[in-house]
Amino acid sequence: MSNGFVHSVTVPRIYKFTANIVRRVQEEGASLKTLIYEKNHPNIAGIYGLSMNTLRMLPHLDQLFHKTHILTEQPRLDPWLARVLITELLWGKKNLKSHSKPVLTVLAYERKFQEELKNLSYMETFISHKKKVQKPRYVRVNTLLLSVEKAISLFQKEGWKLLSRSTTYSSYLQSLSQLSEPYFIQDLHIPEVFAFPSSTSFHEHAGYQNGELILQDKASCLPAHLLNPVSGSIVLDMCASPGMKATHIAAKLQNCGNIYAVEIDAKRFETLFKQIKITHSLCVKLLNQDALTLDPKQYSHVEYILVDPSCSGSGIVDRPGQSNMNNKPLSKRLQNLQSFQVYLLRYALLNFPNAKKIIYSTCSLHPEENEEVIDEVLTDIGNAYSLMPAKQLLKNNWINFSSKRYNCGDKCLYSKPNIDFCNGFFIAVFERNFDVALPKCKRKGGNVNSTIADMGIKENDTSERKKRKFNAKTMQEKKKKEKRNLNE
Incomplete structure (x- = not known):
């Protein structure tokens, strides 16, 4: 990454986190979800959505860079942070509430971005993405902490309505294709898995935060x-x-x-x-x-x-x-x-x-x-x-x-x-x-x-030696203490 700006007002954390995640996905081939969940950021859903939007729009962002010359005219502007900020400005919330220098720099180019958008074929990509399958939000009940029956009862208390369980795969797929609030359905194959409408968010749900519910695709x-x-x-x-x-x-x-x-x-x-x-x-x-x-x-x-x-x-x-x-x-x-x-x-x-x-x-x-x-x-x-x-x-x-x-x-x-x-x-x-x-x-x-x-097992060697050394030292101290007690 290029060197960032030196300024008194810091860039909002969501933008910095997202920029680093997007960079690592593109440059290192890292897993998007792994990068997002390895940090306990309070706004996981926001980071995930912004990361996805930025990654989808990368070809158009590169075109905007080329047409507006923003990176050549502003060499100290981090290109990955710029991609995230432009995505938020043009295709996300459509505003940037910060007075940090990178944000102000991107806002200064807003008119140029809007003018160039008219010449870009970004709508085709955006529309084609919308046509993709909307897969449900799958939730696996962690049966070590919560029974399937208890989970169903809790969901129903929250206002969800359980559809009748399908008996054939074709009828199950039909139910999935029409799934909408306030309905959810038990998976045909895996009884501890439930499907909810695609827009359902569980990141703030108490069951997800305490390990009772796992957000895992079917x-x-x-x-x-x-x-x-x-x-x-x-x-x-x-x-x-x-x-x-x-x-x-x-x-x-x-x-x-x-x-x-x-x-x-x-x-x-x-x-x-x-x-x-x-x-x-x-x-x-x-x-x-x-x-x-x-x-x-x-x-x-x-x-x-x-x-x-x-x-x-x-x-x-x-x-x-x-x-x-x-x-x-x-x-x-x-x-x-x-x-x-x-x-x-x-x-x-x-x-x-x-x-x-x-x-x-x-x-x-x-x-x-x-x-x-x-x-x-x-x-x-x-x-x-x-x-x-x-x-x-x-x-x-x-x-x-x-x-x-x-x-x-x-x-x-x-x-x-x-x-x-x-x-x-x-x-x-x-x-x-x-x-x-x-x-x-x-x-x-x-x-x-x-x-x-055996020769290949090196990563744990140091920790094992430390453990043995620690145990030996503990035993020596224990024996000395016992000897003192006897003398007393």
Whole structure:
């Protein structure tokens, strides 16, 4: 970012926060929602709305920069802050209530912006966005803190009216398409998930703030639903932040069992920690390390695994398209993502001998991250695993599946925003055949020598040494105290 102005009146925090978020989404490919919720800002809804508007209008903002020469004439004006301020001025609240120098500078160009707007084809983009599917506001009830029945009662006391639960997927989709206040509906597949009209806000709701209600898209709830571990199970979530799926699994287990939630990134790990804490997911054990460094021997008792790796996020309805991230063409970025996704899934399939079921999921609609990943690992696992037909798992109450053009056929599940009224998602379910031994594989992510795996666990080494040193010191002090007491 360029150097900001030196001035006595500070820029309102909402604009500074939003500018930093938009920059990181564009320059680093970071998740918009993760960036917003990792900071406890009092106006989350305002930041989210302004961030989305700014990201949608980026092509037109760049045109305005070019036509008005604002950045060349005002070289000390931060370009990302300028984008946010102009968006608010032209397409948001249409005013800027601040006397900070960046705001006054943007206001000085308002007439030029308005003149250039007449020559821009921004209305086409804005209208086309409005035509996109309006997906409902999904809420997952955290059954560790609140029963589904109690949640329904609370919603009804607030004035909401529960529609009759649908019996077929077609009737359910019909209800979703017509959902409006004051009605809400229980999800057909996942009973702890409810759909409300798209404009409903829960950020200020007491249930959201105390962890009883989770704002989680229906598609994101499907992996834990299909994993469906039995009470007392040992589960591994290999890419756990921000913690939505891990906490959903904890609720499935009712905190009876263990979940190893792994996250390599330090900031995302903090977000994960907060989510685990607020939801009271007591059975979750947090690991701040690379999942690929897990010692297979140490975690040989794992029975269920969730592999939800980093992906392009192309299925997320609220995320603007990003065809050129970090100056890399989309095809190159997908190739890099695919390599990691294959590596991680292969690692999960071939290194945990007691795993009964493994879920692979992405919030992507690109075959490169989905069918192509599954096809590549199918050549490695032989008959040790079989792909479970998603249609069968959802009792034929689904529409979209993987393409028969691939070796995985139509056994994997797709959710499509314009059909299923939720984010785009891909899910593959692997089930273990214990009559067949895990095959040997020397490719990346294949059978790992545990001594090599141990060498990779570095992030926790320092903390573990400190813990042992602290315990030893405590024991010494305890012994000295006991000795003094005896002498007295």
